């Protein structure tokens with residue numbers, strides 16, 4: 201069973217519906233939130249109920265489709281004044297304002313920016329509201345399908361690249377990999393980016409161990425090396441690694457051991473299974489290859505360099521910012537200080553170690569625990585920027601980009 205983070209029912213294109221998994225409640229509670237308007241999209245993105253660069257773009261785009269569908273309903277047109285539906289130019293102008301508002305929800309991740317840029321073009325070509333609804337519907341279906349297809353391609357491209365390079369260095373053993381944040385099915389339309397590569401490596405390892413006939417088709421290359429373990433970082437302060445990546449790895453039965461963000465170096469140094477690579481996602485890759493990703497990624501890259509471990513960024517072309525020249529031009533969003541001063545999660549009964557249930561709703565109780573003086577100043581950037589010097593390869597649906605002899609990426613193909 202795959203993890204369904206975004207449920208888009210498109211059976212009837214004029215009455216489509218969107219429900220998204222509330223990721224703040226995982227791993228203990230599975231609850232979906234209905235999206236009807238751009239405000240709903242803004243809210244779930246801003247509060248991190250939905251997160252991960254590709255998922256943000258998909259849910260943002262779906263919220264625009266839902267709002268356009270809503271304002272076409274009879275009850276809306278009779279009771280609301282927010283859009284002047286008698287004037288198509290006025291509707292267009294209002295929608296452009298709404299797109300700007302949506303864009304301000306999570307500014308560092310570039311995928312939403314790229315999607316909104318495309319939706320502005322769709323809007324400029326639409327003749328009326330109905331036409332816009334149809335064109336937007338096609339755009340969103342295509343965005344979701346392409347994301348899923350590209351993730352599987354990226355996964356296989358990255359896994360093959362690593363296995364071939366291990367074959368070249370004559371490494372034929374079992375190995376482990378590191379990853380940070382959540383880049384899996386919960387952050388995309390499915391399969392994932394960095395976690396997609398890990399899924400492909402695991403498929404390959406299965407093909408070499410379990411039922412060789414059954415799994416023969418899945419084998420990616422002739423290398424005898426096998427990924428047999430994953431070390432996901434917990435990823436403070438929001439814990440996307442422990443709440444979400446660990447959840448996906450357990451779900452897929454991929455052997456994994458969760459580690460704290462501060463134990464990377466010691467884990468690498470003491471691991472019985474050699475750690476051979478780190479795979480991370482991206483929220484924005486600029487022209488020279490510098491990459492914004494979850495806070496802690498830069499530090500992971502530095503530690504990998506120290507140990508000679510390959511460090512790969514895995515992202516679809518929708519994560520490329522083809523305007524910004526280098527990482528100095530990336531503006532990193534600051535998050536609410538209380539996301540750091542307080543830990544949020546499901547309340548656990550200390551005696552039974554099971555979630556405590558609300559006496560009326562019988563649902564697990566959500567709570568916050570203070571872990572810092574309420575008045576202490578905190579610095580809470582959501583992302584950091586890893587310089588391209590520390591990145592060994594950028595894995596995309598179009599292949600794996602490595603650096604030339606001068607140490608530079610040539611990403612022109614990605615900017616077309």
Ligand SMILES: CSC[C@@H](O)[C@@H](O)C(=O)COP(=O)(O)O
Pocket residue numbers: 251252253254309380381382383384387388392393394440480481482483493494582
């Ligand atoms: C496929 S997701 C890529 C990135 O968006 C991911 O690695 C990441 O940093 C997500 O951060 P988040 O703050 O949880 O949205």
